[in-house]
Amino acid sequence: KYGTCSHIILSFSGGGHGLYFICSKLNGFEIAGEDQNFYPAKASIKNQKVIVYGDQVKIPVAVRYRWTDNTSSANLYNKDLFLAVPFRTDSWPAITKDIKYHIAF
Numbered sequence: 001k002y003g004t005c006s007h008i009i010l011s012f013s014g015g016g017h018g019l020y021f022i023c024s025k026l027n028g029f030e031i032a033g034e035d036q037n038f039y040p041a042k043a044s045i046k047n048q049k050v051i052v053y054g055d056q057v058k059i060p061v062a063v064r065y066r067w068t069d070n071t072s073s074a075n076l077y078n079k080d081l082f083l084a085v086p087f088r089t090d091s092w093p094a095i096t097k098d099i100k101y102h103i104a105f
Contacts, residue, residue: 007053008060008089017079019045026050028074032062036092043076050076062090 008031012019021027031041031054041054041063052063066074066086076084 010050030064064088
């Protein structure tokens with residue numbers, strides 16, 4: 001299921017009593033290679049670590065969780081049922097970095 005360098009393993013501190021997800025599969029993850037293009041990813045929990053992988057990225061280097069506009073299906077919790085906050089493992093500039101917001105009247 002996981003080939004060499006085909007997945008990223010995430011460890012969490014302060015996870016309460018362990019990791020948990022609701023529903024049949026873990027949702028809300030995206031994965032990218034060195035090209036910095038993110039794609040929806042699959043994820044699973046093994047030994048209290050989240051393993052993230054995707055068919056479209058053969059050598060992943062970054063993961064984002066709940067980073068898109070629609071995060072309603074995100075379902076990673078600790079066993080105290082606190083939902084994981086959005087996070088990213090990269091420090092790449094955001095696509096909106098140079099966009100300034102203006103208030104229109």
